Amino acid sequence: DIQMTQSPSSLSASVGDRVTITCxxxxxxxxxxxxxxxxxxxxxxxxxxxxxxxxGGVPSRFSGSGSGTDFTLTxxxxxxxDFATYYCQQIYRTPSTFGQGTQVEIK
Amino acid sequence: EVxxxxxxGALVQPGGSLRLSCxxxxxxxxxxxxxxxxxxxxxxxxxxxxxxxxxxxTYYADSVKGRFTISRDNSKNTLFxxxxxxxxxxxAIYYCAKSKSGWYDFDHWGQxxxxxxxS
Numbered sequence: 001d002i003q004m005t006q007s008p009s010s011l012s013a014s015v016g017d018r019v020t021i022t023c024x025x026x027x028x029x030x031x032x033x034x035x036x037x038x039x040x041x042x043x044x045x046x047x048x049x050x051x052x053x054x055x056g057g058v059p060s061r062f063s064g065s066g067s068g069t070d071f072t073l074t075x076x077x078x079x080x081x082d083f084a085t086y087y088c089q090q091i092y093r094t095p096s097t098f099g100q101g102t103q104v105e106i107k
Numbered sequence: 108e109v110x111x112x113x114x115x116g117a118l119v120q121p122g123g124s125l126r127l128s129c130x131x132x133x134x135x136x137x138x139x140x141x142x143x144x145x146x147x148x149x150x151x152x153x154x155x156x157x158x159x160x161x162x163x164x165t166y167y168a169d170s171v172k173g174r175f176t177i178s179r180d181n182s183k184n185t186l187f188x189x190x191x192x193x194x195x196x197x198x199a200i201y202y203c204a205k206s207k208s209g210w211y212d213f214d215h216w217g218q219x220x221x222x223x224x225x226s
Contacts, residue, residue, distance in 0.1 A: 001169075034212055036152075043202055043216035044152065055214065087152055089211070094166050096211035098152040 002026050002090050006099035012107040019075040021102045023066075023088035031067045032092035038101075039084045047086075048073065078104070109133040109215045111203050116220030123193050123224070129186040129203030129217055137161075137181035140206040142213065143188045145199035145222075155201070156188065157210055166210075171197075193224045 003026035013019050023033065031051040036044040046055045048064035051071060061076045075082055083106055088099040115127040127143070142157040156177040157166045165177050176189040186203050200221050204213035 036213075038152075043219055044213070045216070046207070046212070046214050049207065049212050049214075089152075091209065091211040094157075094210070095168050096154045096157075098154070101151045 001095055002029060002093055002097055004088055004090055004097050004099040006086075006088055006102050008102060009100065010103040010105060012105045013078050014107045015078055015080055017078045017107075019078050019082075019104060021073045021086055021088075021104075023071040023073070023099050025069045025071075025090055025092075028068045029090045029092035032090055033064075033066070033071050034089045034091060035062075035064055035073045036087045036089065037082075037084045038087065044087065075104075109205065111205060111215060111217035113201065113203050113217040113220040116201065116222045118223045118225065119193055120226050121194060121224055124189070124191045125193065125222060127188040127190070127201055127203075127220060127222070129188075131184045131186065131203075131205065134205070134215075136179075136184040140210050141177075141179060141186045142204045142206065142211065143177060143186075144202045144204050144213070144216075145197075146202070146219075147196075147199045150199075153199075154211065157206075158186070190222070193222075195224050198222060198224045 033051045035048040038044040052064045085101045085103045110132045143155040158177045174192045178187045200219040202219045203217045205215040207214035
């Protein structure tokens with residue numbers, strides 16, 4: 001199975017900060033990577049697909065980049081509603097696998 | 108508006124069985140692959156099983172292969188997960204998820220249903 005490793009596991013940031021989360025795959029996955037946001041008690045929502053494409057309805061402050069094994073999710077200016085846990089997911093090969101998550105907390 | 112509504116979660120003893128359902132609406136259910144994804148309490152996301160739009164192809168995580176069966180009834184816009192030989196480690200919230208275009212790009216999720224395996 002392809003292992004997905006996110007860093008950091010958690011971070012504290014302030015409203016307005018630029019936040020970057022990284023995700024590394026154990027083998028190359030081309031651009032077959034998605035990012036999800038999950039708030040407590042809620043289902044995940046798709047933010048970014050195919051590494052860098054913004055899902056409809058997602059604010060433009062979210063962006064994704066990378067290919068191969070290294071990927072990044074960036075929030076350009078953190079908003080109060082962005083405090084949540086973020087997961088990367090590879091869809092290159094079955095089984096699809098998720099990173100362990102990055103919890104973004106209020107500083 | 109796309110809606111996915113899971114049901115069937117319950118408390119069950121180890122070794123028992125349970126059938127989850129997911130009713131879809133607001134989209135052409137028969138045109139999309141569907142999956143089940145679970146989340147153990149306080150843990151991350153784990154893909155469990157997927158089924159093609161027609162139901163003709165299925166995939167499973169190794170952790171559930173041989174115990175769980177995914178199926179769908181396109182005439183009733185409903186996805187199922189039959190879970191047998193349940194173990195404590197199957198305790199989780201189970202989400203059904205609709206694929207955007209391929210197999211695993213989940214653009215819509217249900218609210219989840221809790222399965223607890225305990226004696």
